[in-house]
Amino acid sequence: HLTLAQVLGTSPPLALCRSAPLRPGVLAMASMQLATPPGAGVAFLAVPAPGPHRLAQGPAPSDTLRAAAALAAAAAVAAEPGGSFLAPVAAAAVVGALAGAGVRRRQQPSARRSGGTGARSVLTQEPPVEFQAGPPQPETPVEFEAEDFAEDQWGQKFNWAKAWYPSAVVEDLDAGRPNKLTLLGEDLVAWKSGDGEWRVFEDRCPHRNVPLSEGRVEKDGSLFCSYHGWRFNGEGKVTAIPQAKAEDLPRLLENKRACAAVRPTQLRHGVLWVWGESSPDAALESALVEPNEPAELDDPAMEGRAACGVWSHRDVPYGFEVAMENVTDPAHVAVAHHNIVSNRYTDPCPIEIEWVRKPSNKGGFKYIIKRLKDGPEKPEMEGMVSTMDFRPPCHMYIKSEYKSGASLTLLINFVPTKPGWSRLVGSTLLVKGRNGEKAPGFAIYTAPIPRFLTHLLAPAFLHQDQVFLHFQQSILQKEQMKNKGKSWKQSYWIPTQADKGTVSLRQWLDRNGGVGWSPAVSNDLAALPDKELLFDTYKTHTAQCTTCQKALGRVTKLQAGLKYSAIILASAGLATTAWPMLAGGAVLGLGAGAAGKLKKMFHEVPFHHQDNN
Numbered sequence: 001h002l003t004l005a006q007v008l009g010t011s012p013p014l015a016l017c018r019s020a021p022l023r024p025g026v027l028a029m030a031s032m033q034l035a036t037p038p039g040a041g042v043a044f045l046a047v048p049a050p051g052p053h054r055l056a057q058g059p060a061p062s063d064t065l066r067a068a069a070a071l072a073a074a075a076a077v078a079a080e081p082g083g084s085f086l087a088p089v090a091a092a093a094v095v096g097a098l099a100g101a102g103v104r105r106r107q108q109p110s111a112r113r114s115g116g117t118g119a120r121s122v123l124t125q126e127p128p129v130e131f132q133a134g135p136p137q138p139e140t141p142v143e144f145e146a147e148d149f150a151e152d153q154w155g156q157k158f159n160w161a162k163a164w165y166p167s168a169v170v171e172d173l174d175a176g177r178p179n180k181l182t183l184l185g186e187d188l189v190a191w192k193s194g195d196g197e198w199r200v201f202e203d204r205c206p207h208r209n210v211p212l213s214e215g216r217v218e219k220d221g222s223l224f225c226s227y228h229g230w231r232f233n234g235e236g237k238v239t240a241i242p243q244a245k246a247e248d249l250p251r252l253l254e255n256k257r258a259c260a261a262v263r264p265t266q267l268r269h270g271v272l273w274v275w276g277e278s279s280p281d282a283a284l285e286s287a288l289v290e291p292n293e294p295a296e297l298d299d300p301a302m303e304g305r306a307a308c309g310v311w312s313h314r315d316v317p318y319g320f321e322v323a324m325e326n327v328t329d330p331a332h333v334a335v336a337h338h339n340i341v342s343n344r345y346t347d348p349c350p351i352e353i354e355w356v357r358k359p360s361n362k363g364g365f366k367y368i369i370k371r372l373k374d375g376p377e378k379p380e381m382e383g384m385v386s387t388m389d390f391r392p393p394c395h396m397y398i399k400s401e402y403k404s405g406a407s408l409t410l411l412i413n414f415v416p417t418k419p420g421w422s423r424l425v426g427s428t429l430l431v432k433g434r435n436g437e438k439a440p441g442f443a444i445y446t447a448p449i450p451r452f453l454t455h456l457l458a459p460a461f462l463h464q465d466q467v468f469l470h471f472q473q474s475i476l477q478k479e480q481m482k483n484k485g486k487s488w489k490q491s492y493w494i495p496t497q498a499d500k501g502t503v504s505l506r507q508w509l510d511r512n513g514g515v516g517w518s519p520a521v522s523n524d525l526a527a528l529p530d531k532e533l534l535f536d537t538y539k540t541h542t543a544q545c546t547t548c549q550k551a552l553g554r555v556t557k558l559q560a561g562l563k564y565s566a567i568i569l570a571s572a573g574l575a576t577t578a579w580p581m582l583a584g585g586a587v588l589g590l591g592a593g594a595a596g597k598l599k600k601m602f603h604e605v606p607f608h609h610q611d612n613n
Helices: 004-008 249-253 282-287 320-327 330-336 442-446 451-457 459-482 497-511 531-535 546-576 579-601
Strands: 062-065 103-106 111-114 122-125 164-169 179-183 186-192 198-202 238-240 265-268 271-275 306-308 312-316 351-360 364-371 385-391 395-401 407-418 421-431
Touching: 164 179, 164 186, 164 312, 164 407, 164 421, 179 407, 186 271, 198 265, 198 271, 238 249, 271 282, 312 451, 312 459, 320 395, 320 407, 320 421, 320 459, 320 497, 330 459, 330 497, 351 385, 351 497, 364 497, 385 497, 451 459, 451 546, 451 579, 459 531, 546 579
Parallel strands: none
Antiparallel strands: 062 103, 111 122, 164 271, 179 186, 186 198, 265 271, 306 421, 312 421, 351 364, 364 385, 385 395, 395 407, 407 421
């Protein structure tokens, strides 16, 4: 509340500190009087304010924000009664990471003294500084020769609402109650009706807009709204309104406004596919479009040769954009997936991309990956052809094909659920060679491992990417907020052809206006407050997977049985000094500890690259 004259005219000099944010949550202005003789004036310094309880003690010409990327490997301890062996296997889709880079912010003095000398000098304020991440960047992010595809090659824009999305694995859904889903920012509810068909409605009762996912599936096969007792059949038609008078009920049941909004569905190879909207024409339009599945699954010529491994679904804390960007990037695998499928020090090498199908709005794109590695490849890699096939809206099929005709394809579907989140629905497609040959690594995907264990061990692979992708999307949004109009083209710097697929994916998104979200969604991509929350596996998978819920119950009982048996046996051994009983108690105790570690994996699988040596 002091005036400038009061500050300058005080003896001894006053110290003045204030906060005036130039960018919300980014910088604060710390203004303080230097220890100069009375009447000498005031110096104002702009300094970075990294936190509410830290104040820089002097001018700082620059401040670097670094994206902290940490993940790494949790030991996979597996145990099941009666099982012959348990092996740590990550039977999951290859998804990787682009780490966000530090952002250099330049500071300039916010105020300067001008005019003459003395205590009554005039203080002039400079206009706010527009902060930039380094020098101005060119519009193109690439230094290699970028391809300029013809305008007519792209064709008609892709319509996100008029497409099929693989949204859940029905074996892992609960057929006895409603299951909540999300697609393009819209909440949905999946349930099994009385005729044995899986149905999907928009998660909204037409009566008072409460979620139908909080309802019940009744014995008569209807979906029951637990708020007022309205019931709906599989076609979405209301069949019961308890509050209606008998003479009014027939008329009310025929009112279209009483119907739930129905989404067309298909069940293919155990996966529930959901149509992108519920308009009056949705049933007809969806019947004219086939789900985007690999041709081998329904090819009669492949009968007996092609088969899928275990399917799974899980929600991941990074959005469709960075998820799909990541799986168009073959180069990250050699580094990010150290000790699982690669060696970060010896495997990275230049990569060339050769088009098989050039980009188009409705057709996506496909390319061959060529590793330019010095020296011979591993024997099993000789003659192998690797392709990445992006098919809109959300499918990436990564195929390794061998001379024998055998192949292994990672079926990766990142379903856009809401901004900043997506659902990974994935499996592996295995094709035997012309003479029954198996693709190298075949045993990994056919090992006698319980279904729940393939789900449980997947995060060992996925979490190597997760921290990168979660923070990458947040950093990119911050860059765009700090510099209005700045796009990925200015924020990324891509000097090699290894990222050619990533550039094409981003161009495809730009051409199609980004993801076709519901208008009601929030686009806030702020990072989670605690990085450890990224490694939660209970909320993102176990709670939504009946297979893993049942397994968790069995492991919990096994742990308790082993624990108490160990205590009883050890106590008896101590009382009688019987060494065999003590040894038996110790073995049971170790078993209880192993079961405890397995139980913990249903809840979280921490991972840190710094510890993955």
